Amino acid sequence: MNNSAVKHIPVLTETLAEQISLPPDGVMVDATIGHGSHSLLFGQTLGPEGAIIGLDVYENAIRRAQSSLKNLVCKVILLHCNFSKITEQVHNEGIERVDFILADLGICSAQLADEKMGLSFQADMPLDMRIDKRLKTTAADIVNTTDEKSLADLIYKFGQDRASRRIARFIVRHRQSQPITTTGQLAEIVCEALRQPKQKRKSRIHPATRTFQALRIAVNNELENLEKLLASAPGLLNRNGQIAVISFHSLEDRLVKNNFKQNEKEGIYRIITKKPIVPTQEEIERNRRARSAKLRIAQRK
Numbered sequence: 001m002n003n004s005a006v007k008h009i010p011v012l013t014e015t016l017a018e019q020i021s022l023p024p025d026g027v028m029v030d031a032t033i034g035h036g037s038h039s040l041l042f043g044q045t046l047g048p049e050g051a052i053i054g055l056d057v058y059e060n061a062i063r064r065a066q067s068s069l070k071n072l073v074c075k076v077i078l079l080h081c082n083f084s085k086i087t088e089q090v091h092n093e094g095i096e097r098v099d100f101i102l103a104d105l106g107i108c109s110a111q112l113a114d115e116k117m118g119l120s121f122q123a124d125m126p127l128d129m130r131i132d133k134r135l136k137t138t139a140a141d142i143v144n145t146t147d148e149k150s151l152a153d154l155i156y157k158f159g160q161d162r163a164s165r166r167i168a169r170f171i172v173r174h175r176q177s178q179p180i181t182t183t184g185q186l187a188e189i190v191c192e193a194l195r196q197p198k199q200k201r202k203s204r205i206h207p208a209t210r211t212f213q214a215l216r217i218a219v220n221n222e223l224e225n226l227e228k229l230l231a232s233a234p235g236l237l238n239r240n241g242q243i244a245v246i247s248f249h250s251l252e253d254r255l256v257k258n259n260f261k262q263n264e265k266e267g268i269y270r271i272i273t274k275k276p277i278v279p280t281q282e283e284i285e286r287n288r289r290a291r292s293a294k295l296r297i298a299q300r301k
């Protein structure tokens, strides 16, 4: 599939626009610039004194965002880097504090369709999963070299799959005859372990969803990166500045919820969203990716 043709529909856009307003000279960090769709929305409200600093670990995202944001009058700085390093990246640009930090976690539809990413169980791709190609360890390295117990623990911890032991056993058994090198092979092994032929599943969720989620989180250090971003935000936000995080699974959402609560307890944040904001049924019908999205917002005191 030509992934440049895959359209990314940003989630919770209207809600974000209702909740967040930036002054014309505001500075925002889009920690996950992606296609730049969210940034375009906020960028249109910024004047020449305003700025957007966009970060992404996916090289193509930087190119795409450059094109989507080219007509904005505000300053646009796009950096191919991990949001775990947000503070040093912003300071390197000569900016001390910002008014808004947005993180729309996870991946874009184009990344799922990109063969080089090796993220999809819907197509047969090399089993890679590194969103940032500068990382060393691929998903294939993990499934072919990790011992059975550690593999089961990883699938349980990051995928929350109760059948993790059985899946790990099947993976280890298969790799004894030949290495697992593609997403299709891995998806089949998981289906076999769960005795769910690909064509005849009852649940609407593919049986390999959780195993793939677990490997993606492990390969890209996703939870560790999010913890670092959340820990950096208070030091970077101006007074009354806001942080908005859109997460797509409970492990991420729990980290955001606990971080905001702790900061509120310490008098650093005021939580704007007592409960996470979720998309309307109408948005979910328009965009299936939105179905598990949760938005939380906090304000720096």
Ligand SMILES: C[S@@+](CC[C@H](N)C(=O)[O-])C[C@H]1O[C@@H](n2cnc3c(N)ncnc32)[C@H](O)[C@@H]1O
Binding pocket: 008, 010, 031, 032, 033, 034, 035, 036, 037, 038, 039, 055, 056, 057, 058, 061, 081, 082, 083, 084, 104, 105, 106, 107, 108, 131, 225
């Ligand atoms: C859901 S997309 C963002 C879409 C974007 N909000 C838009 O409107 O187009 C998530 C993006 O975050 C990037 N990403 C994931 N983890 C990252 C990290 N630790 N640091 C920087 N970018 C990351 C992915 O490469 C992907 O492009």
